[in-house]
Amino acid sequence: MRYVPNTEDEVRTMLERIGVPSLESLFSRIPARLRLDRPLALPRGAGEQEVLGALEALARRNACLDTHRYFLGAGVYPHFIPTAIDALASRSEFYTSYTPYQPEISQGTLQTIFEWQTMIAGLTGLDVANASMYDGASATAEAALMAMRVTRRPKVVVSAGLHPHTREVLETYLDGPGGKIVAAARGPDGRSEGVGALVDDETACVIVQNPSFFGVIEDVGDAAKSAHACGALAIVTVPEALSLALLRAPGALGADIVCGEAQSFGVPMSFGGPHLGFLAARERHVRQMPGRLVGETVDARGKRGFVLTLSTREQHIRRDRATSNICTNQGLMLLRATIYLALLGARGLRELAVQNLALAEYARSRIRATPGLELPFSAPVFNEFVVRVADSAPAALARALEAGIVGGLDLAPFAEDLGPAILVCTTELVSRADIDALVAALAGDPR
Amino acid sequence: MRYVPNTEDEVRTMLERIGVPSLESLFSRIPARLRLDRPLALPRGAGEQEVLGALEALARRNACLDTHRYFLGAGVYPHFIPTAIDALASRSEFYTSYTPYQPEISQGTLQTIFEWQTMIAGLTGLDVANASMYDGASATAEAALMAMRVTRRPKVVVSAGLHPHTREVLETYLDGPGGKIVAAARGPDGRSEGVGALVDDETACVIVQNPSFFGVIEDVGDAAKSAHACGALAIVTVPEALSLALLRAPGALGADIVCGEAQSFGVPMSFGGPHLGFLAARERHVRQMPGRLVGETVDARGKRGFVLTLSTREQHIRRDRATSNICTNQGLMLLRATIYLALLGARGLRELAVQNLALAEYARSRIRATPGLELPFSAPVFNEFVVRVADSAPAALARALEAGIVGGLDLAPFAEDLGPAILVCTTELVSRADIDALVAALAGDPR
Amino acid sequence: MTDAPAPQDRDSTTAVHRVGNAARGVSYEEPLLFERSRPGRVGFELRELDVPAVDPAEVLGEAAIRSEVAGLPELSEVEVVRHFTRISTWNYAVDLGPYPLGSCTMKYNPKLNEVASRLPGFANAHPLQPEALSQGLLALIHELEQHLAEVSGMDRVSLQPAAGAQGELAGIMMIRAYHEQRGDRRSKVLIPDSAHGTNPASAALNGYDTVSVPSGPDGLLHPSAVAAAMSEDVAALMLTNPNTLGLFEEHIVEICEIVHAKGGLVYGDGANLNAILGIARPGDLGIDVMHFNLHKTFSTPHGGGGPGAGPVGVKHLLAPHLPVPVVRRQDESEGGGFTLDYEFPRSIGRLHGNFGNVGMLVRALAYIRSLGPAGLRRCAEMAVVNANYLLARLAEEYPPATRGHVMHECVLTDRRLEAHGVTTLDVAKRLIDHGYHPPTIYFPLIVPGALMIEPTESESLEGLDRLADALLDIAREAREEPERVRGAPHHTRLARLDETRAARRPILRWQPAGSE
């Protein structure tokens, strides 16, 4: 076995030193009747050429960015990934190391996390960000639980455009601790309506997804005000982190916790994971935050260094009193995102966000001008929006597919009331020609 | 520009410190009339997404191992490349460093070269190997020049099956120094004939390619004896280094210099380069060897370390008296090959060679059994051999291509006398089914 | 920051030049990204826009947009590359040497797995693209579920949880759903005192009260202790087998019977599955639900803290409660192929925005395909031999917390060093000078001064000997030169870090000098 160095000779030497006659005898504490008396029923082991060949065959059976043009977002965004990210994140000092429990030989990871925390604090407009959560959905659930701990209240009000999957995860997480979820209605312009009316003194938090599942930009400030008026926390969950480069920082609009998904920052779509949940909060709530935090300190010679800190919040110290059970998080994705943000920088990220906006505006203008297609919502959007088609969404998407385009998400399972509607996303990976082709296909104009 | 850090502000600061008013003035030593008064006529600069997109489009216009099955060798061999090689050779400590002139901060490269030298010495059966040559062809030319220096004779006798490209490179290199090349004839079994008769006391060396261009295994011992009888050196050039794992070491058969191409050891085909020329010799000729050598030494504290050595042979010291003009060589390819050989090890390499042999034997047995196909040569082969087809080689290869197979090399431009003949190579990348498909296609049996 | 050596450095160099597996070398300094930032630098250039440019203020309204992006630096590509290359060299890693962190199973991460996970058809596929366009990935998920079920002896597996702790959460949720569906509201979960912190945290996060069950003096969980704590208010017992002392829970069958007899279920923490691969299966021992840590047992890299993957396996009785969606192989009548099934009314619901950490699943499948049944078993055997060999070599100087042979890891103590004022922490730090990552320390909590060593099967006999030599050398040094051990590490770029200070006045982000 190529992954196991010891030879039979060496095993014999070791058994001798241990003082047992055979390998078997090391397992003698496992009662014989509990031991498996046959080999596992698995495919036989194989060399690299065979295994890779088999996996390549599986990989070829999926559409991907290399075979199709994607207008599909809905929480997972196709973006260009700068080449330096793979080069750096493939350094085995990063990817084959563990959680930085021993700071003297983990400063590479620790400094990266500290840089990430700083960047996310800046992007969200809050004080403290943690070292990642599993994904945007569980980050949102953890944010709700955090608000419940802070306020000792059970009720969670959510915006109309909370991603249905995030909503489901929230339900799953809140079931045990006894949380109650109430959702605002969607107004005619696509935004949430009447959040304020739902908030009461049982309410732990208001969660606004921004941009919403339907792509529209919500009135975060208003929601935050409603929450604060009743002593609840305002949580903003951001599905497309790139929007933070353009939209007013949620912290500046009153959000107490900002969480979401940062897959857009240099993390491959990878059929949905691993992605990168983030969570930021105000300093006063730091001791209720879930997840790891890295802090600055000095070494015995007075030199600056970084360590995991405030770990008394965490399960390995606090056990059943911990703020969360999270242990392994999404460290390597955090590294990728930190490199991404360093490469693009303040200007580049902003410029990219504006490009995404411009592409969406162009697409929307083409759609407006195309008979048979409609934009049901009037509220402004970032890089994603709903299109209503004349015939049926599956038929329209099938036409797009014929043109080599994954045209968006059929909204039927998520919002039947919208009629034949498709959620379309435009990132920098699509060109004007792609947009024209999509619009033609959705409209039924055969190209 | 993403690759250039300085900003306009910083340039101003620097110009001030330098004491010049403008960038222009730093170029004032270039007479104005010699300066270009227009921008270069090149495509405008572009970001990664655009450049990569354009190059991907070019890449897709080539057939490759990912789109076709290859039976094409002829000096460049399709082999499986273990995944660890890319992972390790992509470490920037290796690929973004220079020639190890400063040994204290280049031990990674130096130790690797020392390991390579040891491996090649072992594989060739000689004492000393150098730190690579540009490719097998130029390594062969350098070996001939070395023999001319050692013997102070001008004539070079080559075997019948010297690769035509190697032969051309040899001619190019020997033209200036006034070398004369004489080639042996090809006997009916495919091997060289009458080498001995061509060797005389003007002869610097006999060069035998083994396996030959036609895939057959030459009688190296006999050629070496003929060479030595006249005081000439025996050179063996090896186009498929994997054969060294199976065939008797050329050094053991009397070769004084063994050179060739080690692309098979983990180096991608890459449309012909960068590949990996190697050259090994006996200790007594070391001072006439071209190329870099690494030697063992100790540091000031007595610890073992490695340095470039015997550099008085080289151009940077000896200038016009150098043994070669080579400076930059194929270092990174040497690293890949060293990793490859470390992974496969003595047993793995041998086993792989035997697999290649078995595939060739199977293919030959199928061909023998197929009406219309013929094996013109009876001498034993390693993993490559000539097939004669019934109709025409281009037609046969076109049929193979229809089946997704790059079927081999049409020998018409190289050996017209063979009739419609194809040079076919079988490595571990082809399966029994592939071979069956090839044989069927060559025979004209439509699949 | 100035480049001149700090004065105290001049005097701090009593270190020897070389020790054990390592020597002193050059380490590169590197400030924070923000400190390298200069206005106007760019590390990336965007594509040219081929649609009309827009003014965001006009499109979105001035009030909706921010005037500047805070928190991000400006750097050229070369600076970014150097920054991360340089700081990467400050990390220890499995690819550099043994990483004997008990409970973490820091085995070798095969390069093949990395290549496989990056294949465009995996890495560049969207989770919401039509099923017909995702058959390869759905087949992969389905196959891995089958394999994990076979390895564990469980009936069904869901790959959705993103890490072990989320797998625990899923498991406990299913247990809750199971009881509730039977109208049986229970409030407690039993957890041995040797358990990992995620166990009680996962139970608590689910609204359960946790009850700690004491381990016996032999480090094992005893039926009597479980029986004493067990009641009809107990939803489940969570246990880890082999346990965190590296011992196989010999009474597992009896314990499961006790729990089951009172209507409870048994949760198995699979973090230590590596020790019994192909030798025993949790499902055969009486476990009802368990998680796997693919980033431990199945070789996916730990990535400096993740991502992992924590699939959860269940017996039939819990299958109706598995998270949705579930990948199902369609009958021929349905057209064959794989589909996503959401129709599980008694499911605990969704745990992840998509299907979990799919990139990790690809790696795990590559690993299982590479090893096969014989290879997996060989891993377990070698992990166990290696642990016992280290134990044999170290037991005298570092008295073990348990008696007799262990499974894949051993827990040693600093008992014999106490007299010299040297602690487990000091030994750990000194091991760094020898070129090793320290073992897990002070865990499990029930062992004072624990040094928990898990070599894994990736280490060779001579590699273990060198590690043992280093630890023995430190023990000797603790007697002869204890202050040298207490002052460790000496060779690292940074000396021992002040963790107390970090927690006392937390500095959790960089701020420009003078900004606060």
Next chain:
Amino acid sequence: MTDAPAPQDRDSTTAVHRVGNAARGVSYEEPLLFERSRPGRVGFELRELDVPAVDPAEVLGEAAIRSEVAGLPELSEVEVVRHFTRISTWNYAVDLGPYPLGSCTMKYNPKLNEVASRLPGFANAHPLQPEALSQGLLALIHELEQHLAEVSGMDRVSLQPAAGAQGELAGIMMIRAYHEQRGDRRSKVLIPDSAHGTNPASAALNGYDTVSVPSGPDGLLHPSAVAAAMSEDVAALMLTNPNTLGLFEEHIVEICEIVHAKGGLVYGDGANLNAILGIARPGDLGIDVMHFNLHKTFSTPHGGGGPGAGPVGVKHLLAPHLPVPVVRRQDESEGGGFTLDYEFPRSIGRLHGNFGNVGMLVRALAYIRSLGPAGLRRCAEMAVVNANYLLARLAEEYPPATRGHVMHECVLTDRRLEAHGVTTLDVAKRLIDHGYHPPTIYFPLIVPGALMIEPTESESLEGLDRLADALLDIAREAREEPERVRGAPHHTRLARLDETRAARRPILRWQPAGSE
């Protein structure tokens, strides 16, 4: 090898912990592969053979085959990965910091280029596959030829030479072919005394006698010196512009005229092209033939000593002699597309088994496409500003070999350190402790104690300042504590290596202990 610290190490630790850009850190020891080898280990497993197995002795004859493969170790994959990961950390690299090696142009190697070169359609294509299946690669070669011609002002370019020295060889061969075809047998090549060693070596390898032409006291080649050496027996003058002192050869036009007037040709060594990209073109200066070092000017990585690529560019008069094959764009009448043309009867022939180092060509094209005309010019400008800035900061302590401004590199000397017994070599070694790769030393040969510094455009102002601070700090130290400089490096895993010993009794391969 034992793990115990060597006794002398105990006393060798007067080093400070941190100096300049670097600090002391842990460096990992690692023996040779052969010393790690154990019989029976495997690092790779082959596919299963699906054709009948053969006995090689039977197929090939016992006499033809070897009984065992010598020289190769046996290791597991994890050991191989660790071995190379560990020893990689002993290298300095551009990705770690400035690499101011004069003449080598160690600029940043963009990651994009690496990705592009690995695209399967490039990396996995065979050079002999049918042209119709290689149109993308042939188009790429053709495009790069065009771009290099435009950048250099030459008429035609061949990408075949594998490195600069082979480009020189090709150039000199074409010069020979040119003269011979005119029935003009010439025997000499003029080469300035400041030239790189490959120049005389390439000329000599081609059967020419070389004549060294002295540089003037200002470091420039003077028309008078060339005129004095020029004759009708001189085939060519080889010159480097900017030259190896970092100066632009101001008299280039006059010099070319002198050479041309006597029927000679002018070869331009393009190693320093980086300094004049987009600013001046060798072809416009009178150069007849030149090589490019894509691994210098066009950012392809140096790979620890290669591979490079050394395309050769010529004026029309030499075009008939270009190496074969030549990529040609077919007329529409021929069906368009690209083809390989071998029909050049006056070609010098083939220099490479295939088309040269194609993987490097892909990288160079990616670079040119990334930068465009403005970016290339910017590189030259920044390379020149950076060199002059360093010169300005260092001139006082390290008196330069030349007067006034320089182009892309500057040559300094150890003149002021002499009094303290400190040499250029000592400065170079001490710079290693500061975390830098030393400059090129003792080249050009005409400058005693030369320190040849080429920062390239990849460095930033503050990066240059840190480097200058380090060099100034060393100059100060040379006065105050010269023995400390002479004993450098102090922080590296290995101290200064004994190069004399290596050459005196060469040990060029590993042999098992006791085997000799």
